Amino acid sequence: TGAAARRGILIKDAEMLEVAHRIDVVAFDKTGTLTEGRATLVAAEAADAGGTAGRRAVLAAGAALQAGSSHPLARAVLEAARREGVAPAGVATDARAVPGLGVAATVDGRALRLGSTRWMRESRVDIPPPLAERAARLEAEGRTVSWLAETRDGMAPALRGLLAFGDVVKPTARVAVDALRAQGVRTVLVSGDNAGAARAVARALGIDEVHAEVLPADKAALIEQLRADGRTVAMVGDGINDAPALAAADVGIAMSTGTDVAMHAAGITLMRGNPALVADAIDISRRTWAKIRQNLFWAFVYNVVGLPLAALGLLDPMIAGAAMAFSSVSVVANALLLRRWKGTGT
The missing domain is CATH 1.10.287 (Helix Hairpins)
Structure with missing residues (x-):
């Protein structure tokens, strides 16, 4: 373990070192693991009004919903609002985060929610074809799309607009996937992001298998499914939502740039947040x-x-x-x- 530690690979105990040599499947989280985790807002469009006014209205509502949040997408919204001089639409009350789906709150008497396509689909939000086509194009470019909707008088939420985010793939992510392939290890992407963005990243990196729109609780079940096929599975992640999957895997590998919860659940910690160290951990084992x-x-x-x-x-x-x-x-x-x-x- 001393040689591994000098490379920035901390192995918790001898059992992890022993099991790691059998790994033949590595499942990666996307945001913060294969990407930098520093999202930027690339689009903000209203469902019923175009131009600058529509953008500012959507951005103001998004900033109100995301105020106080440390999520990468929330930081991107708040940074864009500050940069463009857009004040939050009001003070959010009764705010609640829905794991893997989004956030909901009341802003100046309006019941707003901001979240994933899956959440909108489950909430039966009607998305106009032009906006759906725009979202599809953004997702094909690898963007993460969130939708803003409003609920009134117990009716199905009405769409108010979309927000799209971009993130940068880590320079060493492709090196990591290529090194794992050379070792005979199959790679899997497990992401809560939309299918278009997840497939775009997987295609750019050469990842073998993609599972998108996966809720945090379902990530652990997916890892168990991969293990049920007789494979030795490693899960690589960095967030609180990844902790159950890290614990469910034969070997959990956490990024030190992530949360303490993820590092506690993992058997191996990569101190530099470099995904290429995953292949190194398997190699030293x-x-x-x-x-x-x-x-x-x-x-x-x-x-x-x-x-x-x-x-x-x-x-x-x-x-x-x-x-x-x-x-x-x-x-x-x-x-x-x-x-x-x-x-x-x-």
């Missing part, structure tokens, strides 16, 4: 396991050869003692070769 097998083999050979000779009186005690010492030295020396391990160098 496989090399360590190989060294253990080599050392057991040579120790067994020494004893198989030495014990019969000693029993027959053909081995001088001095030579036997020297051979035993040499056996120990060779085992230690072989293990110390791991100190030369450098990883991918990323």
Whole structure:
């Protein structure tokens, strides 16, 4: 583990180091794991009014809903509102976060909600075709689309507009996926984001399998499903929502740039938030396991050869003692070769 720690890979215990060499599926969260997690607002459009006025109205409502939140998308909305001089539409009360779906609150007597396409679909929000087409184009570009809706008099929520966000893929994300493929490891993207954005990232990185619009509770179930196929599964994530999936995996791998909850649930922590270190963690585990097998083999050979000779009186005690010492030295020396391990160098 010392060689791994020097590369920024903290392995919690020997069990994790042992299990990691068997990993043949790695499931990645998207935001903050494969992407930088620093979202920016790229579009804000009203459902019933175009131009600057519509954009400002949607942005003002979004800023009111997201005030006080530390979520990356909330920070993006608030930053855009400050940059454009848009004040929040009011003070949000009765605010509640719906895990994996969005946020709802009352703003100046208006019951507003801001969230995912899945939430709008489940809430039976009618999305006009022009706006649906616009959202599809944004998603195809890898954007995350959130919808603003308002509920009145117990009726189905009415759409008020959309907000679209962009995030940047980490430079080492492609290196990570390529390195895992070279190791014979299948990669899976598990994201709560829309299908278009998730597929765009997976396509750019060469990820084998995509699961989008996955709620936090469903992530753990998906990991269990992958394990049920007889595979050894690692989950890589950074957020509170990833903690159940990290705990459900054979090996949970957390980014140190994420939350303490995620790091507590994981068996391995990547101190630099670099996804390429996932392949390095598997590599050092496989090399360590190989060294253990080599050392057991040579120790067994020494004893198989030495014990019969000693029993027959053909081995001088001095030579036997020297051979035993040499056996120990060779085992230690072989293990110390791991100190030369450098990883991918990323």
